[in-house]
Amino acid sequence: MTERLTQTDVAKLLNDSSPDARANAAAKIAGQFNAGDLNATERGLAEQIFRVMVQDAALRVREAL
Numbered sequence: 596m597t598e599r600l601t602q603t604d605v606a607k608l609l610n611d612s613s614p615d616a617r618a619n620a621a622a623k624i625a626g627q628f629n630a631g632d633l634n635a636t637e638r639g640l641a642e643q644i645f646r647v648m649v650q651d652a653a654l655r656v657r658e659a660l
Contacts, residue, residue: 597626614653621648621659 600623608616627633628641648656 597630597632598623599627599632600624614651614655617648617651617653618655618659621651621656625660 600620604620604623608620624641624644628638628645633641645660648660651657
């Protein structure tokens, strides 16, 4: 089962924007996307998030995608 991004994860990103927190969120979103766990609206949002995250300066974040 794919680990899902939760509201807690999003709240954490608001308080902790470290590369580790960003990479964790990226991995969860990418996992859900790849597993086909998202509906059409969620897939669109994930794609928008990917467009931002692929430009992240931290290699770890880009690798998580």
